[in-house]
Amino acid sequence: xxxxxxxxxxxxxxxxxxxxxxxxxxxxxxxxxxxxxxxxxxxxxxxxxxxxxxxxxxxxxxxxxxxxxxxxxxxxxxxxxxxxxxxxxxxxxxxxxxxxxxxxxxxxxxxxxxxxxxxxxxxxxxxxxxxxxxxxxxxxxxxxxxxxxxxxxxxxxxxxxxxxxxxxxxxxxxxxxxxxxxxxxxxxxxxxxxxxxxxxxxxxxxxxxxxxxxxxxxxxxxxxxxxxxxxxxxxxxxxxxxxxxxxxxxxxxxxxxxxxxxxxxxxxxxxxxxxxxxxxxxxxxxxxxxxxxxxxxxxxxxxxxxxxxxxxxxxxxxxxxxxxxxxxxxxxxxxxxxxxxxxxxxxxxxxxxxxxxxxxxxxxxxxxxxxxxxxxxxxxxxxxxxxxxxxxxxxxxxxxxxxxxxxxxxxxxxxxxxxxxxxxxxxxxxxxxxxxxxxxxxxxxxxxxxxxxxxxxxxxxxxxxxxxxxxxxxxxxxxxxxxx
Amino acid sequence: xxxxxxxxxxxxxxxxxxxxxxxxxxxxxxxxxxxxxxxxxxxxxxxxxxxxxxxxxxxxxxxxxxxxxxxxxxxxxxxxxxxxxxxxxxxxxxxxxxxxxxxxxxxxxxxxxxxxxxxxxxxxxxxxxxxxxxxxxxxxxxxxxxxxxxxxxxxxxxxxxxxxxxxxxxxxxxxxxxxxxxxxxxxxxxxxxxxxxxxxxxxxxxxxxxxxxxxxxxxxxxxxxxxxxxxxxxxxxxxxxxxxxxxxxxxxxxxxxxxxxxxxxxxxxxxxxxxxxxxxxxxxxxxxxxxxxxxxxxxxxxxxxxxxxxxxxxxxxxxxxxxxxxxxxxxxxxxxxxxxxxxxxxxxxxxxxxxxxxxxxxxxxxxxxxxxxxxxxxxxxxxxxxxxxxxxxxxxxxxxxxxxxxxxxxxxxxxxxxxxxxxxxxxxxxxxxxxxxxxxxxxxxxxxxxxxxxxxxxxxxxxxxxxxxxxxxxxxxxxxxxxxxxxxxx
Numbered sequence: 001x002x003x004x005x006x007x008x009x010x011x012x013x014x015x016x017x018x019x020x021x022x023x024x025x026x027x028x029x030x031x032x033x034x035x036x037x038x039x040x041x042x043x044x045x046x047x048x049x050x051x052x053x054x055x056x057x058x059x060x061x062x063x064x065x066x067x068x069x070x071x072x073x074x075x076x077x078x079x080x081x082x083x084x085x086x087x088x089x090x091x092x093x094x095x096x097x098x099x100x101x102x103x104x105x106x107x108x109x110x111x112x113x114x115x116x117x118x119x120x121x122x123x124x125x126x127x128x129x130x131x132x133x134x135x136x137x138x139x140x141x142x143x144x145x146x147x148x149x150x151x152x153x154x155x156x157x158x159x160x161x162x163x164x165x166x167x168x169x170x171x172x173x174x175x176x177x178x179x180x181x182x183x184x185x186x187x188x189x190x191x192x193x194x195x196x197x198x199x200x201x202x203x204x205x206x207x208x209x210x211x212x213x214x215x216x217x218x219x220x221x222x223x224x225x226x227x228x229x230x231x232x233x234x235x236x237x238x239x240x241x242x243x244x245x246x247x248x249x250x251x252x253x254x255x256x257x258x259x260x261x262x263x264x265x266x267x268x269x270x271x272x273x274x275x276x277x278x279x280x281x282x283x284x285x286x287x288x289x290x291x292x293x294x295x296x297x298x299x300x301x302x303x304x305x306x307x308x309x310x311x312x313x314x315x316x317x318x319x320x321x322x323x324x325x326x327x328x329x330x331x332x333x334x335x336x337x338x339x340x341x342x343x344x345x346x347x348x349x350x351x352x353x354x355x356x357x358x359x360x361x362x363x364x365x366x367x368x369x370x371x372x373x374x375x376x377x378x379x380x381x382x383x384x385x386x387x388x389x390x391x392x393x394x395x396x397x398x399x400x401x402x403x404x405x406x407x408x409x410x411x412x413x414x415x416x417x418x419x420x421x422x423x424x425x426x427x428x429x430x431x432x433x434x435x436x437x438x439x440x441x442x443x444x445x446x447x448x449x450x451x452x453x454x455x456x457x458x459x460x461x462x463x464x465x466x467x468x469x470x471x472x473x474x475x476x477x478x479x480x481x482x483x484x
Numbered sequence: 485x486x487x488x489x490x491x492x493x494x495x496x497x498x499x500x501x502x503x504x505x506x507x508x509x510x511x512x513x514x515x516x517x518x519x520x521x522x523x524x525x526x527x528x529x530x531x532x533x534x535x536x537x538x539x540x541x542x543x544x545x546x547x548x549x550x551x552x553x554x555x556x557x558x559x560x561x562x563x564x565x566x567x568x569x570x571x572x573x574x575x576x577x578x579x580x581x582x583x584x585x586x587x588x589x590x591x592x593x594x595x596x597x598x599x600x601x602x603x604x605x606x607x608x609x610x611x612x613x614x615x616x617x618x619x620x621x622x623x624x625x626x627x628x629x630x631x632x633x634x635x636x637x638x639x640x641x642x643x644x645x646x647x648x649x650x651x652x653x654x655x656x657x658x659x660x661x662x663x664x665x666x667x668x669x670x671x672x673x674x675x676x677x678x679x680x681x682x683x684x685x686x687x688x689x690x691x692x693x694x695x696x697x698x699x700x701x702x703x704x705x706x707x708x709x710x711x712x713x714x715x716x717x718x719x720x721x722x723x724x725x726x727x728x729x730x731x732x733x734x735x736x737x738x739x740x741x742x743x744x745x746x747x748x749x750x751x752x753x754x755x756x757x758x759x760x761x762x763x764x765x766x767x768x769x770x771x772x773x774x775x776x777x778x779x780x781x782x783x784x785x786x787x788x789x790x791x792x793x794x795x796x797x798x799x800x801x802x803x804x805x806x807x808x809x810x811x812x813x814x815x816x817x818x819x820x821x822x823x824x825x826x827x828x829x830x831x832x833x834x835x836x837x838x839x840x841x842x843x844x845x846x847x848x849x850x851x852x853x854x855x856x857x858x859x860x861x862x863x864x865x866x867x868x869x870x871x872x873x874x875x876x877x878x879x880x881x882x883x884x885x886x887x888x889x890x891x892x893x894x895x896x897x898x899x900x901x902x903x904x905x906x907x908x909x910x911x912x913x914x915x916x917x918x919x920x921x922x923x924x925x926x927x928x929x930x931x932x933x934x935x936x937x938x939x940x941x942x943x944x945x946x947x948x949x950x951x952x953x954x955x956x957x958x959x960x961x962x963x964x965x966x967x968x969x970x971x972x973x974x
Contacts, residue, residue: 044809045581046561046581048680048717078799279799279851
């Protein structure tokens with residue numbers, strides 16, 4: 001029997017506001033425990049929340065980037081439950097009026113795992129969203145041998161919850177969704193979306209059913225994945241597990257499972273319990289905010305999104321769709337490319353240099369495009385030197401290496417090393433004459449039809465010029481002379 | 485005037501002495517300390533006092549500030565940096581606040597010295613101060629009776645001459661009712677007029693901080709210092725704060741006072757009715773015009789109040805769980821046991837009753853029928869006042885149906901206690917302002933028990949109700965009467 005999987009994701013994204021959602025404490029990853037706290041984010045008696053409007057703007061901006069409907073009024077509710085990582089034992093969240101509804105995330109080929117890019121089930125798929133709402137993050141618990149510590153630095157960080165429709169059909173699509181979403185969040189500068197830092201967290205709901213059955217299978221939730229590839233692996237494991245179970249005639253039930261990354265398997269956390277009653281009600285401490293006032297600035301901050309950028313790179317710079325994809329994949333790389341390509345005569349060559357030599361030099365130096373030692377216009381200068389024949393391609397590689405390690409400009413390196421190619425045909429002709437005079441036999445051989453002799457003679461010209469002669473030009477002049 | 489008489493002064497009179505340098509802030513504090521030491525065993529108004537810190541502040545007090553060098557007693561629900569803040573609850577036993585509430589910051593900026601914390605019903609839930617886990621406060625007019633509540637400690641301290649003035653909080657009458665029962669002026673500001681930041685929340689959409697004082701002028705002085713917008717409280721109103729003392733002394737010509745027919749209910753003590761009716765006559769003689777008004781949804785006030793207040797309280801009080809501060813149950817078996825026993829042992833009966841009520845009101849399946857409906861009726865109650873204020877400038881009524889009752893008399897009947905709030909809690913539901921001002925005495929078995937007149941005004945119309953209350957006060961001698969405890973043991 002064939003089984004199909006249905007996957008829906010709940011993604012939590014920390015916004016990179018400077019301060020927390022309801023107080024002035026800094027949002028900062030990695031500070032010493034409980035050093036970024038105040039009476040408000042500690043939930044001390046009497047403390048009240050005060051809205052960080054930047055968090056609202058960033059959420060509205062995310063909604064605009066993902067083509068969501070934006071609610072006219074932003075209202076917050078209290079979600080009541082007891083847990084030590086919740087300072088007030090209620091979380092300020094949004095219940096019946098999320099800031100954003102609907103919308104979608106387009107999946108790009110390059111967002112799929114590398115090994116799956118050749119075999120994409122539904123090219124150009126869009127995963128639709130149910131909603132995006134804003135809430136406050138909770139503290140972080142650390143479990144020691146006999147006790148638990150709580151770090152409240154994270155408590156009160158603005159957190160978006162993005163809920164997808166259950167329309168993801170494979171672990172690879174889930175991977176592509178998260179990669180594409182992350183890219184857009186980074187483009188909009190709303191989050192760094194680093195899963196390892198907990199800036200992006202993802203819970204998966206996955207159910208498996210026989211293809212012939214229309215009703216969805218039992219919904220099983222998986223938690224605790226700490227990377228996008230972890231999500232893929234967890235889903236693959238879980239789909240396989242459920243498929244085998246169903247194949248054995250087992251009946252699956254709604255449950256929550258954890259992902260053990262080291263073991264590469266999921267484990268049962270809890271079975272379906274009586275639905276938790278969160279007793280949501282509007283938070284009387286926070287007055288509703290009209291989003292009208294937030295929209296103009298949020299709209300102005302919507303960047304060119306990856307999809308549009310790829311298309312524009314192809315049209316404007318004549319790069320291949322694949323290269324455009326790779327360049328637009330990383331907004332900083334795209335920015336670099338654009339800076340280098342803008343005044344360039346051969347932007348396609350600039351792209352080639354970035355995608356080949358520059359990327360590999362950066363990765364072997366352990367650098368990113370942000371700390372690239374070669375400024376974009378310097379790269380274009382190098383490309384120009386090669387394209388205009390001032391230096392050979394081979395010399396170009398050498399100059400590039402020098403530029404990368406010293407930060408010097410290409411022109412200066414060429415001048416210092418005196419490696420500028422001789423492309424003056426008068427000068428080369430002089431050399432050619434000398435070589436033909438000194439090597440009568442190979443010259444005669446060529447005339448007699450031995451084409452290989454030309455290469456020997458060209459080599460002699462290069463040698464005589466100490467390697468500076470433009471080899472193409474030297475070949476052409478030799479041939480002309482001999483055939484002459 | 486002898487030093488030991490100082491605490492009998494009003495804030496206004498004390499301020500004149502201080503400005504004329506006839507007394508120093510230090511002398512004021514020392515005489516207050518002596519006074520508290522002598523009366524406190526009889527009334528138990530304070531839960532904690534930090535004279536050392538206060539004396540230090542007195543050294544640098546600038547008497548030219550609006551409240552320069554004036555000690556103010558603070559209800560133990562308001563955070564004062566470095567001082568305990570127990571809310572009258574065992575669950576906050578030993579807790580010291582690391583920060584000042586906005587009202588405390590503002591009072592300090594005006595030169596006032598917050599020197600001590602007053603007793604209260606636990607988490608402001610009650611009308612007698614008997615629900616305190618710390619002690620039972622007694623009424624200085626008759627120590628066998630309650631001072632009212634929940635701001636009973638503040639009321640008793642001022643009425644006993646053991647404070648110049650005090651802050652209370654009013655969620656359903658908790659300033660006005662104890663002011664009435666203790667012969668004081670008590671003002672509940674309009675919702676949003678005074679910042680709630682740093683004030684431990686009972687019911688967030690109803691709570692307001694206000695003064696309990698000997699005179700209307702003193703209340704106006706404290707209000708001028710502490711009212712105003714606060715960026716830490718998003719429910720605070722942006723409107724600028726007037727000088728509330730400015731309109732005091734103006735006559736009542738052309739002022740229309742509404743008397744709601746719904747307030748003529750059964751069960752009002754005849755002595756209270758008589759005193760209030762006489763007060764209305766007195767106001768008329770001062771130039772006010774008396775008009776009949778109607779507040780048709782008054783009957784629903786108590787029910788709506790207990791749905792909304794308990795719902796909000798059930799969430800507000802969730803943070804008291806023994807994880808980060810306060811009382812913690814010993815040797816819990818697991819997390820659930822920790823929560824269960826900490827809260828079982830840490831909260832008193834009335835608080836638990838209201839948490840359970842509020843949890844029920846918000847629970848799925850009942851939320852629409854209780855919470856959502858209560859909010860709709862709250863709107864109707866608001867509308868009642870909006871319409872009534874088209875016909876009048878302020879509404880007058882008794883503050884409470886009866887004068888102070890005996891200690892222990894109502895502790896077994898919470899509903900009777902709840903029903904005594906009928907004249908006060910609709911003002912909280914509507915967000916309007918109200919003041920209680922002394923208007924006579926009831927005589928019970930040889931005791932003189934104060935009666936209060938309530939004057940309600942539209943939102944942000946504090947200036948007007950202070951003006952009316954002041955005109956009335958100055959035309960009577962009620963405010964000059966002093967409680968037996970205040971007269972006693974100089």
